[in-house]
Each structure stands twice: as structure tokens, then as C-alpha cells.
Amino acid sequence: MGHLILRVTIKILFAPIILFAFYVQFHGDYGPGGGFQAGVILASAFILHALGFGLATCQKVIPPNWLPAGMALGVLIYAGTGIYTMLFGDNFLDYDVIQPDSHHHAGQHIGIIAVEIGVGLAVACTMLQIFYAFAGREPEPMDDAW
Amino acid sequence: MMLAAAASAEVGSEVTPSTPEVVGFTGAFAVELCLLALLAATAVAMIRMRRLFGVAMLSGIYSLLSAAFFVALDAVDVAFTEAAVGAGMSTVLLLSGIALTAKVEMPVSRTRTIAPLIIVGVTAAALVYATIDMPGFGDANAPANAYVGRAYIEQTPSDIEVPNVVTAVLASYRGFDTFGETVVVFTAGLACLLLLGAGAIRGGGRNDDGEH
Numbered sequence A: 001m002g003h004l005i006l007r008v009t010i011k012i013l014f015a016p017i018i019l020f021a022f023y024v025q026f027h028g029d030y031g032p033g034g035g036f037q038a039g040v041i042l043a044s045a046f047i048l049h050a051l052g053f054g055l056a057t058c059q060k061v062i063p064p065n066w067l068p069a070g071m072a073l074g075v076l077i078y079a080g081t082g083i084y085t086m087l088f089g090d091n092f093l094d095y096d097v098i099q100p101d102s103h104h105h106a107g108q109h110i111g112i113i114a115v116e117i118g119v120g121l122a123v124a125c126t127m128l129q130i131f132y133a134f135a136g137r138e139p140e141p142m143d144d145a146w
Numbered sequence B: 001m002m003l004a005a006a007a008s009a010e011v012g013s014e015v016t017p018s019t020p021e022v023v024g025f026t027g028a029f030a031v032e033l034c035l036l037a038l039l040a041a042t043a044v045a046m047i048r049m050r051r052l053f054g055v056a057m058l059s060g061i062y063s064l065l066s067a068a069f070f071v072a073l074d075a076v077d078v079a080f081t082e083a084a085v086g087a088g089m090s091t092v093l094l095l096s097g098i099a100l101t102a103k104v105e106m107p108v109s110r111t112r113t114i115a116p117l118i119i120v121g122v123t124a125a126a127l128v129y130a131t132i133d134m135p136g137f138g139d140a141n142a143p144a145n146a147y148v149g150r151a152y153i154e155q156t157p158s159d160i161e162v163p164n165v166v167t168a169v170l171a172s173y174r175g176f177d178t179f180g181e182t183v184v185v186f187t188a189g190l191a192c193l194l195l196l197g198a199g200a201i202r203g204g205g206r207n208d209d210g211e212h
Helices: A004-026 A035-053 A055-061 A066-087 A106-135 B002-018 B027-048 B052-072 B076-099 B110-132 B148-159 B165-173 B175-195
Strands: none
Touching: A004 A035, A004 A106, A035 A055, A035 A106, A035 B076, A055 A106, A066 A106, A066 B175, A106 B076, A106 B165, A106 B175, B027 B052, B052 B076, B148 B165, B165 B175
């Protein structure tokens, strides 16, 4: 458990950080950012929570066995977008085929958003997974501890 | 430590000569100079510090300063990633790694630091020598800006129609590369899972590996 001031600060910041992550995720077409940054920001919100309130509390919200599934699902969403465009007779990840009649390249927009969601999910789950793997271990006794 | 020194040498030497067009002492140039001086000072402090907590904090500060420098170079997307990953995520991972190990770095004898110092010095000299041939910062005829880079900038408004060209290149033109990067991130998470034990999946706790 962290210090009281840290815990209050984390409680205030937790929701805005997640909101900012989604802003970065879906605003990547228009400004700096995208799935990778959004995934890291989303994971950092939960890591901040785990640092302040303990790993067990955070693992109640996001159980550790969800994360490998989320990692794989993110990659599958990305690959699935590519397979989808191939099924409609175009190249792998050639998004124009999603909306071929659109005159403002709606297919490109849909494809980019789908792919970025895959990246965001994979990155967020991977970052949280690595943190869980580190923080879930108890420290080994040092040589000078004996 | 030496890795950090090499990285700082790399960053410092690669970007310093790339702004030769700055005529006179403008405000932007002063900001860049301050950021580079702070980067160098942080790197030196990291090398000299023995307490690992302080080193981890300084590495976060180093990443934040380089993110600020990327903003000064108009590379906003790179700066964003550096701030999120370098200053945020890797600092936390370093700290949770330090929690599992010793808190203070073992003292190293002077004679053992000579060989790494020579390697870092030679690498830095080679990098500085390489930057002499580099095109000027923002040079329109530089290879990075001339061929396919120019084509992306010219064709994104008609091909993709998204305002951020970086996103268009990353997710559409070079979508297959980004797919590879996503798989790399996935593989990194998988490797951590395999190396640090599945105890984290089963709800944390100690993983004895059958030793006891």
C-alpha cells in the first residue's frame, strides 16, 4: 500500500488516464498517437493502480489469465483484418476493398482503426503481463541476507 | 551502465551536428542546447550513481528529456512513444526489477572499466565521424525525404485521406511492418511469461520451480 497522498492522487488520475488512452487510440488518424501509445497509456493506468493499492487489488479487476488471451486476440484482430481483405480478393492489409465504392476512402479509415485496435489491445495486455510477471514474484533472498 | 553511456553517446552525437542551418542564436536553438546539456548531465549522473533506485529515476528523466528533444525536432509521434514507453513503462519495470534484486550497485575496480571505456569511445568516435556525412536537418533532398518519403507525403491526401501522415504510413502503406512489430511485442510478452514463470498467470505468488 502506498502513501495516502499517492493513493488519493492515483484515484483522481486513474479515470482521466484511461480516457486519455482511448483519446489517443481513436484520435491517431488526426494527431500524434495510435494503438501503440494508447496501449502503453492504458496499461500504465492499471500499473499505477497496482503500485498504489497493491497487485492483488489490480488483479481482481484484470485477472492475470485474461492477459495472454488479450495479447493473442490483439494480434489476431490485426491479422484478421489482413485475412478479411484477402478474402475479398485484394492483397493482405489492402483496406480499400473494405468499402470499394467509397469516394473518400472509408475502407482505409475502417481498416486503420481496426488494425490500431489490434495493436492497442496487444500492447496494453503485453505491458500489463510483463508488469504482473515482475511484480508477482517474491524477491529472492540476497547473499548478504543470511 | 556502459550501455547507458553508449546510448547517450549515440543520441548526443547523432543529433548535435544535424542542425547546422541554424543561423544565429535563435530561441529554438537555445532550447535544443539546454536539452542536450541536460541529457549529457543526466547520463553522467547515471554513470556515477551507485544506488539503483536513483539510476532508474534518472533513466526516466533521461527518456523524458529526449522526448522533449524529439518535440523540438518536430517528431511528435516519436516523442509521444518515448515519453510513454521510456519515461513511464520502462522506469516502472526497472523499479519492479530492482525490488527483486540488490538496491546498490557493486563497486567495480578501476582497471576493469578501461576496456569498456575504450569500446564506448571508439563507438562514439565512429558515430560522430558518420554524422559528418549526414544531410542537414530538414534537408528536402536528403534520402529519407526524397524518394518514398516524398511519395507518401504527396499521396496520403489522395490515397488514404487521413490528416496524420505518420498513421497513414504506419498502418496502411507499411501495415505489414507494423503487423511484424505487433507480433514482436506479443513475442516479448510471451518470452517474459515463459522466463518469469506461469505463477503470474495462476494469480501471483511464489514459483518454486520444483527446487525445494
